Amino acid sequence: MTIKLYKIKDDRRQLEKTLNAETLQRTMNGHLKSDCSIMDPIIEITYDPVLAGCNYMYIDDFERYYHINNIEVGAQRAFIHAHVDVLQTYAQQIRQLDCIIARQESKDHANLYLNDKIFRALNYKIINTVRFPKTPFMNGKQNVDSLVLTVGGGY
Amino acid sequence: MPAGLRRFLGQDIMVGEAVADTNSIFGKQVYQTTPTYFDAIKYMQQNGGITHENQVYRFVDENYDEYPLFAFRREFIDADHFIVSYRFRRGTPTSPEWGDESVGWIACPRNTEYQDSQPYRYAGAKWDDITEEDHWRNAIWFFNADIASNYHGGVFKWEYPYGVALGHEPVIDTIVQGYLTDELTAGAYQEVESGEYAGAYEPVPGTTYYSVYRDGMFITGSGDGPYVMLALMNLSQEIDSFEDDTAEAGGGYGGGYNFRSAHIGFPGLPTISIMDTGMASMFNPTPVQARAFANFLWSDDFFDNILKLIGDPLENVISFASVPLDLSTLHAGSEIVKVGNVSTGVGMPRLSHQYITVSLGTVKIPHKWWTALDYEPGSQIEIFLPFCGMFNLSASEVRAGSVTVQYNIDLLSGDFVAFVRCRVTENKSDLDDVLYHKTGNLLTNFPLTEANYASFYKSLVTGAAGAVSGAVTGNPLLMASSLVDSAMSVGSIQLERTGSFSGAASGMSCRSAYIVLTQPAQHLPGAYNKYVGYPSYLRRTLSSLSGYTEVESLIDNTVAAPDDEKAEIERLLKEGVIL
Numbered sequence: 001m002t003i004k005l006y007k008i009k010d011d012r013r014q015l016e017k018t019l020n021a022e023t024l025q026r027t028m029n030g031h032l033k034s035d036c037s038i039m040d041p042i043i044e045i046t047y048d049p050v051l052a053g054c055n056y057m058y059i060d061d062f063e064r065y066y067h068i069n070n071i072e073v074g075a076q077r078a079f080i081h082a083h084v085d086v087l088q089t090y091a092q093q094i095r096q097l098d099c100i101i102a103r104q105e106s107k108d109h110a111n112l113y114l115n116d117k118i119f120r121a122l123n124y125k126i127i128n129t130v131r132f133p134k135t136p137f138m139n140g141k142q143n144v145d146s147l148v149l150t151v152g153g154g155y
Numbered sequence: 156m157p158a159g160l161r162r163f164l165g166q167d168i169m170v171g172e173a174v175a176d177t178n179s180i181f182g183k184q185v186y187q188t189t190p191t192y193f194d195a196i197k198y199m200q201q202n203g204g205i206t207h208e209n210q211v212y213r214f215v216d217e218n219y220d221e222y223p224l225f226a227f228r229r230e231f232i233d234a235d236h237f238i239v240s241y242r243f244r245r246g247t248p249t250s251p252e253w254g255d256e257s258v259g260w261i262a263c264p265r266n267t268e269y270q271d272s273q274p275y276r277y278a279g280a281k282w283d284d285i286t287e288e289d290h291w292r293n294a295i296w297f298f299n300a301d302i303a304s305n306y307h308g309g310v311f312k313w314e315y316p317y318g319v320a321l322g323h324e325p326v327i328d329t330i331v332q333g334y335l336t337d338e339l340t341a342g343a344y345q346e347v348e349s350g351e352y353a354g355a356y357e358p359v360p361g362t363t364y365y366s367v368y369r370d371g372m373f374i375t376g377s378g379d380g381p382y383v384m385l386a387l388m389n390l391s392q393e394i395d396s397f398e399d400d401t402a403e404a405g406g407g408y409g410g411g412y413n414f415r416s417a418h419i420g421f422p423g424l425p426t427i428s429i430m431d432t433g434m435a436s437m438f439n440p441t442p443v444q445a446r447a448f449a450n451f452l453w454s455d456d457f458f459d460n461i462l463k464l465i466g467d468p469l470e471n472v473i474s475f476a477s478v479p480l481d482l483s484t485l486h487a488g489s490e491i492v493k494v495g496n497v498s499t500g501v502g503m504p505r506l507s508h509q510y511i512t513v514s515l516g517t518v519k520i521p522h523k524w525w526t527a528l529d530y531e532p533g534s535q536i537e538i539f540l541p542f543c544g545m546f547n548l549s550a551s552e553v554r555a556g557s558v559t560v561q562y563n564i565d566l567l568s569g570d571f572v573a574f575v576r577c578r579v580t581e582n583k584s585d586l587d588d589v590l591y592h593k594t595g596n597l598l599t600n601f602p603l604t605e606a607n608y609a610s611f612y613k614s615l616v617t618g619a620a621g622a623v624s625g626a627v628t629g630n631p632l633l634m635a636s637s638l639v640d641s642a643m644s645v646g647s648i649q650l651e652r653t654g655s656f657s658g659a660a661s662g663m664s665c666r667s668a669y670i671v672l673t674q675p676a677q678h679l680p681g682a683y684n685k686y687v688g689y690p691s692y693l694r695r696t697l698s699s700l701s702g703y704t705e706v707e708s709l710i711d712n713t714v715a716a717p718d719d720e721k722a723e724i725e726r727l728l729k730e731g732v733i734l
Contacts, residue, residue: 014733039719086724087732090714094724095698095734098710103688103731105702110689112526118687119528121675126523130670132560133516137479137541137597137666145662146482147445148566148598149438149503150429151494152471 003030003043003080006056012067016091017056025050033079038062043080051078056085064089419588421512421561421574428509429567435473437566438492438503439482445475448492451499452603469603471495477599478566479541479662480513482506509567515560515668520553528675529554535673540573541666543593548670552577552590560668569598599662688731697734705731 005026010017017023030045041059045051055068057080066082073079087094104110138144429435440448452469471494487507492499520536522529530550539545540560548558556579564571575591688703697704706728712721 011733013727013731038717039723084720084723086716086720087727090716090720090724093714093716094728095696097697097713097728099695099697099728100707100710101691101693101695101700101704102707102729103703103705104691104693104695104700105684105688105704106700107684107689109693109695109700110691111693112689113530114690114692115527116690119526120678121528121533122678124676126672126674126676128672128674130518130520130672132518132668132670134514135667136481136513136515136562139481143479143662143666144481145477145479147440147442147475148478148482148506149440149445149448149475149492150435150473150567151438151492152435152473153433153493153495 001030001032001043001059001061003028003045004058004060005051005054006058007053008056012085013087015087015094017065017085017088019056019058019088023056025054030080038064039084041066041082043082045078045080047073047076047078051080057082417588421576421589422563424510424512424563430506430509435567436490436492437506437509438490439486439506440501440503444501444503447501448499448503451501469494472603474567474598475601475603476569477601477662478564478569479597479666480511480564482566485511506566509565511564511566513562513564515562517557517559518670519557520555520670520672522555523672523674524677526677528677533675537671537673538575539665539669539671540575540593541668542571542595542597542664543573545671546591546593548575548577548591552579552586555579556586558670564597569596569600571595571597597662701734703731704734705729 004024005028006017006019006023007025008017008019008023026048028045028048030043033042033044036042041062043057043059051071051073054071057066057068058064059066065085065088067085068080068082070081071078072081101109430437452472483504485506485508486504488505489502490505491502523534527533534550534554536548536550536553537545538548538558538560556577559576559578561574561576562571563574571594573591573593573595574589575593576587576589577591578587580586685703688705692707694710697706706725709725709728712725714721714724716724
């Protein structure tokens with residue numbers, strides 16, 4: 001089987017990795033070491049020093065992308081332990097998924113009025129006072145008082 | 156200009172049909188303004204005046220007095236249509252603050268059936284650059300160029316921009332009435348100084364007309380010339396629908412709940428006072444006049460004493476007190492005071508009203524964080540009312556809205572009811588109602604006899620029992636642990652800032668109403684959203700998103716993959732991926 005070996009810097013959570021001529025390190029032939037899961041294959045290949053810097057691969061027979069977990073090296077042979085990268089492998093289909101989104105980077109797809117327990121605040125509060133504009137019980141900054149005399153009958 | 160959507164002066168406008176109602180005037184203007192007044196002032200100071208076209212500002216000074224100043228100019232487009240352009244400015248056309256830019260306009264076709272001062276068509280406009288941060292986005296003004304001349308009161312009508320396309324009823328946010336000093340004349344700016352905020356409005360059943368009220372009274376015209384009424388309307392309100400499956404950022408829609416708030420406004424005053432019955436009279440003596448009255452009561456003049464033997468004057472003195480108000484505007488002439496049948500010979504101003512209303516004005520409570528932190532339990536909002544004390548307001552009732560306070564006072568007993576009216580039209584609220592009623596007494600009685608003094612002393616003791624305590628309650632351990640992990644809690648501390656004020660204590664208490672905002676100091680690392688994201692809970696197709704995304708649940712996992720891989724896809728999406 002043909003194996004393309006990459007050296008990528010993308011976050012594992014990235015849906016689609018940067019796979020181009022710059023990140024491609026080698027295209028080699030290999031085969032399965034023994035019976036194994038298609039999600040967690042062990043590939044035997046001829047040892048090449050470039051393997052030491054590779055962390056990602058594509059197996060054309062499986063049409064899947066893999067994160068390289070470990071490389072065992074022996075005399076002229078190397079054994080690549082990998083785990084399938086389902087995000088890259090199924091990227092186009094994943095983009096068509098209809099979902100309820102829990103959190104999103106963009107405010108365009110967020111509702112900041114939802115309670116968010118991740119918000120942190122300092123242990124002091126910001127306290128402001130706002131005075132109402134009219135003070136009928138005062139004249140400027142002075143208290144104002146009036147006498148009221150109420151009498152029976154009157155005048 | 157025929158009805159329909161038109162392009163005019165670079166703006167899309169909707170010219171409406173003529174309205175035959177003599178009480179109706181309409182011009183409408185979409186405008187935008189900054190979220191807070193201080194932002195507006197700051198912007199003006201930094202930029203040497205208003206430079207953004209079509210932005211309208213309202214100004215507030217260091218005393219929190221708010222006073223928009225209107226000026227209008229009318230220019231005829233043709234024989235049947237004119238444009239009214241208006242501007243907001245602080246000061247007058249001759250003051251340094253006055254600017255040259257027009258900040259808004261409306262097209263008012265003149266209906267030739269009516270006289271010159273009554274335009275009846277209306278126009279609308281929208282701004283293309285309304286920003287997400289704009290609290291007043293999609294708000295429109297209604298310009299009423301004629302109400303006063305016919306004394307029919309403030310009835311006006313509007314229609315939605317773009318007809319039914321908007322699909323919902325706009326909500327009035329604020330109504331301001333201004334008075335034109337002169338009828339609009341072409342080519343000249345008319346200066347208008349804003350009167351009271353009109354405040355309340357009520358729909359006229361069966362129509363799209365609205366009657367406008369101020370302080371519980373139907374607005375009628377006054378003065379010469381037309382006066383202007385402007386209404387701010389927030390068009391961001393949407394009518395809920397259960398069938399709507401297109402939740403949008405800022406909140407989901409799902410309802411079918413079209414209930415409109417009753418808009419309980421300030422009540423009026425009692426219609427009968429003790430003065431109407433003739434049983435008593437109320438006077439507002441000066442201290443000198445009061446001393447003269449006291450001299451009569453305790454004089455040793457022979458003839459005075461003969462009269463007093465027939466009827467003790469003190470028996471007819473119902474009360475003698477001090478109120479924390481200026482009553483000079485309530486004088487109904489000077490009269491010689493009689494107590495019973497005995498003339499005192501002392502002249503005093505007689506009061507015309509037993510019941511009065513005083514307004515403390517309106518305070519707006521803007522957003523601080525524009526997030527859930529602006530509401531409980533993150534934020535706490537309290538209000539202090541003179542002679543009542545401090546109490547809590549719900550942030551949902553006032554945030555991004557306004558609070559108006561009014562007192563109805565009985566000058567005879569000193570009893571009052573303080574009303575707190577809350578207005579919020581954001582986030583589907585349709586609130587413009589009196590939500591709080593607080594009672595108290597602001598009279599300081601001056602005892603005239605030993606019997607009086609006994610009850611006076613008792614009221615002092617009662618007042619002292621409710622004095623300021625400043626107690627702090629709540630579990631401090633609970634408070635500490637909850638605040639470490641979350642910004643959402645401020646309510647674990649309850650402060651008793653005041654007791655109640657009554658009687659003699661009332662005169663010594665704070666006489667300004669104010670609001671206390673206690674808000675969290677949010678602490679967010681840079682690029683927080685790129686690593687943690689913002690709360691969403693919206694339905695989306697992942698192809699419409701980019702950046703950090705956590706999935707709450709998949710509507711349907713349609714990926715053509717073995718079950719183990721599908722399960723891993725779902726797990727990774729829920730843990731968070733970068734699209």
